[in-house]
Amino acid sequence: MTATEGHIDAVRPAPRVGMQAVAQKAGVSVATVSNAINRPELVSQALRRRVETAISELGYIPNAAARSLRTGRTESLGAVVFDLANPFFAVSARHMSNVANDRGYALTVMSTDQVITREEASLDFLIRHGVRGIVVTTALPDLSQLVAVHDRGVGVMLLAQESDNPAIGSVHVDDFAGMRLLVEHLIRSGRRQFGFVDGPGRAHQHVARRAALLRVLEEAGLDPAAHLTEVVASAPDLDGGRAATVELLARRGASLDAIVGINDYTAIGVMLSLQSAGLSVPDDIAVTGFDDIDIAKMLAVPLTTIRQPMAELGSIAVGQLIDACESGSPMSQRVLVPELVIRRSTST
Template structure:
């Protein structure tokens, strides 16, 4: 018997999600007929299709995409594990991933490792259990044996914002050594000879590369490592920047400029400088890294190294899809070049800086 309203059935089910069996019972048809309406509607008469569609609407039925994918033998979901999705840099990277996947009707499952290798491993395991087509990963540690093993099990892997140490895994990155070198060369050109460096954990390759870039700039200028005053903070966020700046300001011979490993740490550092009554850039110049969307909107706009964030995500997703579709003969390794965007945090309104 066909029920005229799904409300009573829904009440009996409580909050349970309606199944294809519920739809069949509601419409008074077989499970096969409902399946045909969902997947092969041309095989069902118009009157029957209408009856099944009414049942679907009454029950608020949503087809199980995972089950349908498994039956069809195709995978359309891609996972991404990024260091910190609260960071605007990674938010824009995720938009690039999503835009590329959307072109091929693929969906994105997004997770944040919070720079924690254990958390990263857990999300990768969950993604694999969900049967994703592949994963895009910004690793929280230098070692990638777990990613190589994942790819050997049939899950495509692309490293994102990280050069691949293995030719077997594709990667998309930015030349962070060059970017950091640009930033520090800019500060040296303004006359600074004692530069504080607020850096993150050495397990993160970006932190290692940006340190190398700073040392390169000092060497090129004929200076030694003593011109760099480095503090390592555990987290690459504003709290980390505040802690790093506080430590540097406590020195007897404090730096006249700060280079921060990313824009969030720069934001925290600038807060600390202002809390201590210091002017930016007259007393202490500040340069960040990433050029996220808020960098130009601060009270003192932030000088920063710009990365092509959207293109990073889009390119990584494209590499993964090409590999998954058999269009790539071997893993590709793409490296973008950054650019320095100079603003008032390092160069004052008069166009000059102070050391």
């Protein structure tokens, strides 16, 4: 039937404006248009303006899918972190995403729960999907696999961890210095019998924090064999902190006068477990964390901790990753200064 018989023909979309039309409008070659879009440093400012004007007037939209087929890369990034339920990573991821979006990139965030096989699978997934770079908080024992990712042409930036390889960028707070501040504060407060709730695996930042705890005790003349009881939590989270505290109390009972959590999330679990056991924080046992997540200051007994600037860490990680990927410059290494935040969980 025809339209005159009561039917309306399907509305066809306007044909997509192509690069050839832009070239004709600007009076340049197709190659010049391509360079102006993809490699603007190769095109003079005058020619770029002509191409940009033509693009604006014609409503040309670069075909990202076609470009990704040619280059093997998309305007996308990945992030692989421990646990998005942990507010530290949730806040960092939000700011990573904001910076990526502002700079024209999409960000895919994946959570591993510090399971190495899950981390490896996440990295492989992101590489196969053509990301230009990946922000990683790694549970891997060394950086060799991440260097292999870099060698495949994908930029890698560590979040909240130190890099010992110039191919891998990093942005982190000095974890050793931060834990030193916490333990020195506890010793000044008269605490002498320490419990330590460590995280599972060998995460770089956790190793540094434990090393600082041991060093400060030794420097204060407190033999760790006599003054420190360690428990490895099943996970660095609320449940892990709860269960680890039950074990600490079973092993040391009321002799403990301080418990150091590997992070805030774990330390809050410690405090909940102490409350269930009828113990007072800090009168019976002082508690410290590490991160300064928002809830740390909102607890009935606010938590003493080390402040990590979560928003800044996430923003720097993605911003510098994009800079390096776009310019081909070396990855940067940024170390931020830790800040001790003393609250009622250690001070009566």
